[in-house]
Amino acid sequence: MRSLSRLPIPNSWHDIDACWMHKALARDCPGAVVDSVTLDRSDDGTNRRAKFSLTYAEGGGPQGLFLKAHASSHRWVHFRNGNLFNEARLFSTGIELPLEHPKVYASRCDYLHLDFLLVMEDITLRGADPRDATRPLSVDQAASGLKALARLHSQYWNQTQNKKLRFVKHWKPAKGWQVGLRKRIPIGMQRGAALLPATIGSMDAVHLVELWSRYIACIASSSKTLLHGDAHIGNTYVLPDNTVGFLDWQVVRWGGWSQDVGYFLQGALTPEDRRQNDRDLLRVYRAALTVPESDKPSQDDIWRDYCAASVYGLAIWLSTLGTDGWQDKVICEALVERYAIAWVELGGLENLQQLITALGVD
Numbered sequence: 001m002r003s004l005s006r007l008p009i010p011n012s013w014h015d016i017d018a019c020w021m022h023k024a025l026a027r028d029c030p031g032a033v034v035d036s037v038t039l040d041r042s043d044d045g046t047n048r049r050a051k052f053s054l055t056y057a058e059g060g061g062p063q064g065l066f067l068k069a070h071a072s073s074h075r076w077v078h079f080r081n082g083n084l085f086n087e088a089r090l091f092s093t094g095i096e097l098p099l100e101h102p103k104v105y106a107s108r109c110d111y112l113h114l115d116f117l118l119v120m121e122d123i124t125l126r127g128a129d130p131r132d133a134t135r136p137l138s139v140d141q142a143a144s145g146l147k148a149l150a151r152l153h154s155q156y157w158n159q160t161q162n163k164k165l166r167f168v169k170h171w172k173p174a175k176g177w178q179v180g181l182r183k184r185i186p187i188g189m190q191r192g193a194a195l196l197p198a199t200i201g202s203m204d205a206v207h208l209v210e211l212w213s214r215y216i217a218c219i220a221s222s223s224k225t226l227l228h229g230d231a232h233i234g235n236t237y238v239l240p241d242n243t244v245g246f247l248d249w250q251v252v253r254w255g256g257w258s259q260d261v262g263y264f265l266q267g268a269l270t271p272e273d274r275r276q277n278d279r280d281l282l283r284v285y286r287a288a289l290t291v292p293e294s295d296k297p298s299q300d301d302i303w304r305d306y307c308a309a310s311v312y313g314l315a316i317w318l319s320t321l322g323t324d325g326w327q328d329k330v331i332c333e334a335l336v337e338r339y340a341i342a343w344v345e346l347g348g349l350e351n352l353q354q355l356i357t358a359l360g361v362d
Contacts, residue, residue: 064122100245150288156226171255173213187322219256262309
């Protein structure tokens with residue numbers, strides 16, 4: 001898929017009409033003539049989003065579409081963190097992602113105005129059930145998600161020189177990320193104090209950012225693959241056959257597999273389901289990797305890296321809890337609690353230190 005450079009990015013969702021939609025769908029639905037376009041709903045969060053219903057005078061096409069563009073209030077945060085254009089560029093390459101995700105009909109980057117646009121299918125028309133932290137996955141659904149991540153990781157295992165994906169950044173503890181975390185984590189720790197185990201509640205926020213940075217340095221130094229990068233439960237959906245799909249690819253990165261797996265699994269399950277099933281589920285992930293056995297991490301290394309990954313979700317969601325308007329408070333609190341429990345129960349600090357030593361990370 002190539003970016004549609006002539007497709008204008010609307011200033012308002014109300015500017016979109018049948019002619020605009022015809023251009024957006026021309027490549028995938030060449031015989032379709034859009035007759036009417038109805039804006040069903042829209043919202044502005046970390047990005048601008050809208051859902052549309054369509055009818056056709058001739059031919060046929062999707063009955064509904066989901067559009068996504070930048071949110072002006074968060075544009076500079078996405079740009080600072082290196083995320084602003086990633087998803088639109090990813091789907092402009094035309095590469096095949098070997099897991100369930102929404103079909104993208106058009107993508108557009110406007111680098112001059114720090115803007116982007118994605119025209120995607122409305123997955124709910126396929127019976128998809130978008131999830132968030134208030135509705136955890138079942139163990140079987142989590143297994144489906146891990147198998148999907150394993151397919152993605154396998155396809156790009158140690159292939160960081162892929163020409164179509166040269167724009168994808170390597171994970172590193174960049175200053176842009178650290179600035180936001182240092183600013184927001186102290187607020188999140190105050191707001192979530194009642195949720196935090198004593199060992200975390202007494203932790204200095206600056207120290208937590210340092211631990212997050214050390215973990216990122218580890219996954220930057222380990223064997224790399226293509227990561228979704230933001231595989232928390234709020235970016236998943238479940239199809240009627242229990243297949244789990246992944247939304248929102250803005251944080252796509254090259255890095256160690258554990259960032260996707262730990263972030264997904266520790267946040268997608270209730271603490272009880274996670275503690276009873278995570279070892280078995282990690283075996284599912286390892287078995288699903290279609291790479292030579294000699295390239296697979298050992299089961300012991302998988303466990304160590306998975307446990308160390310808990311600091312990632314803990315720092316990110318304490319930071320998100322410390323913002324206003326980025327995510328619903330109930331969702332933030334649920335994920336803060338899950339990652340905090342995982343950090344303590346899984347010995348996150350000890351396993352992170354072991355990982356640092358094993359990789360020789362300073």
